[in-house]
Amino acid sequence: MNVLLDNLDLFGPFFLRTIELFVLSAVGSLIWGTILAMLRVSPVPVFRAVGTAYVTIARNTPLTLVFAFFVFAYPLLDIVKVDYFPAAVIALTVYTSAFICEVVRSGINTVPVGQAEAGRALGLTFGQILGQVVLPQALRSVVPPLISTLIALLKNTTIAAGFSVAEAGAIRSYLSERGENQLVGLLWVALGFIILVAVLSFVQRSLEKRWSVAR
Amino acid sequence: MSNVLFDVPGPKARLRYRGYAVVGIVVVVAFIAYIGWRFYDSGQFTARKWEWLEYAQVQSDLANAVLQTLEAFAAAAVLALIFGAVFAAGRLSDHAWIRGIAGFVVEFFRAIPALILMFLFYFGLPTVGVPTTPFLGVVFGLTLYNGSVLAEVFRAGIQSLPKGQSEAAYALGMRKTQVMFLVLLPQAIRAMLPTIISQLVVLLKDTALGFIITFQELLYYARYIGSQGTFGRPIVPSTIVATGIYVAMCLLLTALATYLERRNRRSKKVLGTPPTAVQEAVAASA
Numbered sequence: 001m002n003v004l005l006d007n008l009d010l011f012g013p014f015f016l017r018t019i020e021l022f023v024l025s026a027v028g029s030l031i032w033g034t035i036l037a038m039l040r041v042s043p044v045p046v047f048r049a050v051g052t053a054y055v056t057i058a059r060n061t062p063l064t065l066v067f068a069f070f071v072f073a074y075p076l077l078d079i080v081k082v083d084y085f086p087a088a089v090i091a092l093t094v095y096t097s098a099f100i101c102e103v104v105r106s107g108i109n110t111v112p113v114g115q116a117e118a119g120r121a122l123g124l125t126f127g128q129i130l131g132q133v134v135l136p137q138a139l140r141s142v143v144p145p146l147i148s149t150l151i152a153l154l155k156n157t158t159i160a161a162g163f164s165v166a167e168a169g170a171i172r173s174y175l176s177e178r179g180e181n182q183l184v185g186l187l188w189v190a191l192g193f194i195i196l197v198a199v200l201s202f203v204q205r206s207l208e209k210r211w212s213v214a215r
Numbered sequence: 216m217s218n219v220l221f222d223v224p225g226p227k228a229r230l231r232y233r234g235y236a237v238v239g240i241v242v243v244v245a246f247i248a249y250i251g252w253r254f255y256d257s258g259q260f261t262a263r264k265w266e267w268l269e270y271a272q273v274q275s276d277l278a279n280a281v282l283q284t285l286e287a288f289a290a291a292a293v294l295a296l297i298f299g300a301v302f303a304a305g306r307l308s309d310h311a312w313i314r315g316i317a318g319f320v321v322e323f324f325r326a327i328p329a330l331i332l333m334f335l336f337y338f339g340l341p342t343v344g345v346p347t348t349p350f351l352g353v354v355f356g357l358t359l360y361n362g363s364v365l366a367e368v369f370r371a372g373i374q375s376l377p378k379g380q381s382e383a384a385y386a387l388g389m390r391k392t393q394v395m396f397l398v399l400l401p402q403a404i405r406a407m408l409p410t411i412i413s414q415l416v417v418l419l420k421d422t423a424l425g426f427i428i429t430f431q432e433l434l435y436y437a438r439y440i441g442s443q444g445t446f447g448r449p450i451v452p453s454t455i456v457a458t459g460i461y462v463a464m465c466l467l468l469t470a471l472a473t474y475l476e477r478r479n480r481r482s483k484k485v486l487g488t489p490p491t492a493v494q495e496a497v498a499a500s501a
Binding site: 061073077079134172198 | 426
């Protein structure tokens with residue numbers, strides 16, 4: 001208990017940083033993943049090919065490697081300077097959006113064709129059909145896998161600790177500088193993640209109950 | 216091709232799609248060309264940055280690093296499969312206390328990031344006097360995390376089997392353990408094989424986490440070569456090579472999963488699993 005109480009100045013801000021990293025990357029990957037999903041179901045073969053290529057490469061590359069690229073290699077290319085924290089958000093977004101894309105796409109596939117056909121018969125435009133008929137149903141049917149992907153994202157934020165971002169995964173190295181017991185410190189970090197995951201699971205269950213589509 | 220978003224295109228729509236295709240190609244080519252130009256302009260394509268690949272010593276070291284990755288993968292995969300089978304059986308046990316313990320262990324290790332588990336083994340154990348190596352840290356971290364995910368996959372597989380399977384086994388006079396390990400688990404493993412293999416792809420990718428606890432695997436070596444002044448610090452080329460190797464290894468595993476799935480679909484012996492269970496298990500492993 002002392003390890004936690006004596007170092008609250010570490011645990012507090014570092015876990016906040018983790019949550020910040022998680023929220024920013026979650027929003028980023030939801031947006032980018034949905035765009036990728038739309039590319040993958042579009043009627044234009046070129047768009048489909050681009051989406052498929054992106055998802056295949058991103059899903060089969062270790063996240064640590066994506067981080068390594070953005071932190072070590074990208075600065076050499078002299079494009080736009082990014083700091084460690086934004087680089088971590090970009091790396092997490094680039095990787096997670098591929099998984100979000102697959103979840104959203106499977107959701108779109110669960111919507112019966114008749115729904116959109118009915119929409120078209122009523123004279124709705126493409127944007128209206130997508131925004132008011134298909135996507136709401138698709139997103140509701142994929143709440144559980146979507147949140148599971150976000151839970152994986154939350155756990156993946158720890159990798160940023162290996163790349164100079166001061167988040168929960170980095171608490172250990174600071175504790176070791178202070179000469180604290182690392183085993184106990186790590187168990188507290190683990191407990192922190194268990195609590196955060198439990199919160200997300202709770203959100204998942206309540207959304208599932210409230211949003212389930214009767215089909 | 217008619218799907219929920221688009222009708223079969225008519226002549227006008229086909230023309231429009233062709234326009235979009237042209238725009239799309241232009242955008243993609245422009246993007247790739249820009250990146251390629253940045254690579255070229257910052258000197259990443261010069262011969263000096265790539266000549267490290269020609270040295271026999273570097274090649275054998277690179278092969279060695281890949282071998283380290285594969286060793287950690289193989290050890291962790293076998294242990295995770297055993298861990299998963301045992302704890303899936305435990306969660307389905309008739310004894311409440313075994314169910315409780317197995318459920319707690321599985322939920323516990325699923326909620327902790329794999330990297331933190333590796334830290335626990337690599338940095339935590341020495342503080343209580345247990346010596347460890349980076350290799351053991353990687354293997355045990357991956358085993359506990361992926362093993363508990365696999366336990367849930369196995370459980371979904373077993374629960375999707377028809378009740379008649381275990382009833383028939385009991386009718387033949389088998390014991391509970393025999394029913395579980397001789398009748399239910401083998402069928403569940405076969406039915407869930409594609410999901411299990413995609414989890415193994417996750418495990419293979421996660422070996423790269425070992426880089427953070429100084430396990431000398433492929434990514435570690437790529438970073439090492441990339442920092443060598445003698446080769447002009449080729450971090451960009453070495454990252455590209457490492458990415459290629461990782462993607463190739465993972466795609467081989469994925470191809471195996473696709474092949475097995477297709478074979479399963481043809482043979483009637485394997486019972487289909489409900490898609491939602493599989494889908495959730497896969498998403499959970501991302």
